[in-house]
């Protein structure tokens with residue numbers, strides 16, 4: 123399979139929401155949905171204009187998992203439809219870990235979506251990266267991530 127160059131640009135407002143949510147959730151993982159637009163000529167050039175923090179429904183006391191609350195995910199999908207936006211993907215944080223794509227992340231991902239991972243150390247932003255998985259969900263590739271700050 124040939125990997126297509128893909129890029130996710132995050133708006134200033136959305137980026138600030140992601141960072142604030144990741145820091146507030148520390149030492150737990152935060153998670154949320156990204157809405158935005160596709161380049162009309164290229165589905166792999168995406169701009170996230172809305173970031174929606176969601177409840178992490180993973181409640182077993184572990185910090186290294188997230189599960190977006192189904193009600194919140196549904197609300198985000200409805201908002202996307204109402205505002206004429208696409209659900210581009212998701213974001214979550216890695217408390218005291220770098221911004222990599224874990225085996226769990228891989229297993230829980232779908233091919234089409236962009237997955238932003240932010241690293242938070244001692245409650246502060248320490249890095250970010252974006253990933254997309256192949257159709258077989260066996261491998262994740264980094265996606266170019268453009269964000270302010």
Ligand SMILES: [Zn+2]
Pocket residue numbers: 214215216222223224227239
């Ligand atoms: Zn993760």
